[in-house]
Amino acid sequence: MNAFGDSPIETLRQWRAEGRSAALATVVRTWGSSPRPEGSHLVVDADGHFVGSVSGGCIEGAVIAAAQAVMQSRQPRLLEFGVSDEQAWQVGLACGGRVQVFVEPVE
Amino acid sequence: MKAATLARIAEAQAGRRALVVVTRLADGAQCMVDAAGCSGELGLAPAQLAEAASLRQSGRCGALETLPGSFARAYVPSPRLLIVGAVHIAQALAGMATTAGYEVTVIDPRGAFASPERFPGVTLSDEWPDEALARLGLDAATALVALSHDPKLDDPALELALPSTLFYIGALGSRRTHEKRLERLRAAGLGGLTGRIHSPIGLDLGGRAPAEIAVSILAEIIRVRYKGAAA
Numbered sequence: 001m002n003a004f005g006d007s008p009i010e011t012l013r014q015w016r017a018e019g020r021s022a023a024l025a026t027v028v029r030t031w032g033s034s035p036r037p038e039g040s041h042l043v044v045d046a047d048g049h050f051v052g053s054v055s056g057g058c059i060e061g062a063v064i065a066a067a068q069a070v071m072q073s074r075q076p077r078l079l080e081f082g083v084s085d086e087q088a089w090q091v092g093l094a095c096g097g098r099v100q101v102f103v104e105p106v107e
Numbered sequence: 108m109k110a111a112t113l114a115r116i117a118e119a120q121a122g123r124r125a126l127v128v129v130t131r132l133a134d135g136a137q138c139m140v141d142a143a144g145c146s147g148e149l150g151l152a153p154a155q156l157a158e159a160a161s162l163r164q165s166g167r168c169g170a171l172e173t174l175p176g177s178f179a180r181a182y183v184p185s186p187r188l189l190i191v192g193a194v195h196i197a198q199a200l201a202g203m204a205t206t207a208g209y210e211v212t213v214i215d216p217r218g219a220f221a222s223p224e225r226f227p228g229v230t231l232s233d234e235w236p237d238e239a240l241a242r243l244g245l246d247a248a249t250a251l252v253a254l255s256h257d258p259k260l261d262d263p264a265l266e267l268a269l270p271s272t273l274f275y276i277g278a279l280g281s282r283r284t285h286e287k288r289l290e291r292l293r294a295a296g297l298g299g300l301t302g303r304i305h306s307p308i309g310l311d312l313g314g315r316a317p318a319e320i321a322v323s324i325l326a327e328i329i330r331v332r333y334k335g336a337a338a
Contacts (some may be wrong), residue, residue, distance in 0.1 A: 065263030
């Protein structure tokens with residue numbers, strides 16, 4: 001395991017063993033150029049600590065906020081980001097791609 | 108994701124076994140697909156199971172065509188790097204390769220070289236290379252570099268490495284050293300396989316310092332992993 005989030009599953013196991021709430025975000029679909037491939041993970045705890053990535057840093061803030069809502073509601077959410085998105089002015093992919101990110105609570 | 112799923116992924120990774128987790132995105136229902144088949148709350152039809160099993164083999168992630176609205180995440184074993192010779196270049200390479208996501212083991216029976224002080228946090232083996240390699244197993248997700256400059260250590264490792272499915276084999280040494288090495292390997296009956304050895308080792312970046320050579324070795328390993336030895 002290294003310090004760059006290449007073992008997000010290990011991070012999740014550690015956090016859950018410590019009793020910390022956590023959510024798992026996964027890139028499930030990409031269109032055009034996008035910085036991280038399908039399957040990329042970002043793991044988030046209730047305090048907003050995060051390990052891994054779902055983009056080059058463009059959408060992480062929004063995904064972390066959504067992950068905290070998912071931890072509260074215990075319901076998964078499917079998020080979509082892209083230049084065609086309403087949010088593009090604030091949260092979007094500068095590279096012009098589009099991604100779907102699935103965010104799920106971790107038991 | 109259920110705690111049991113998380114535990115199964117971690118177990119599979121520790122055992123270097125591939126596992127696919129299929130998620131129905133509408134409600135988050137999941138199942139796990141491994142060599143034994145499918146388990147979990149999400150049931151798969153035979154065609155869906157077959158598609159997930161093929162992703163388990165290829166390591167690719169994506170929606171199952173046979174199950175719209177799904178996502179299949181393949182968890183495959185991390186690449187490994189076995190370093191024979193706990194030399195100065197190995198100290199730099201072990202850290203860099205770990206950063207790049209490789210599981211690294213440094214093999215050197217000379218205790219003064221393979222010491223935890225010289226390799227903090229690195230998995231070390233003080234076995235002879237042939238014993239260590241037999242124990243660790245050589246698979247297609249593993250690379251091996253022989254850096255010791257000592258034929259007593261490098262040769263037994265290369266003799267096991269050449270007929271294996273390792274995706275990369277590199278050996279440090281000058282052209283003259285490598286010529287002599289090739290003669291010994293030919294004498295050992297491995298002449299037909301010596302073309303698998305990358306020597307001079309590493310991409311030609313021009314650097315001479317141990318850490319610079321480590322960068323060129325790691326760069327070559329990454330290139331071969333994604334583009335093949337001929338690239």
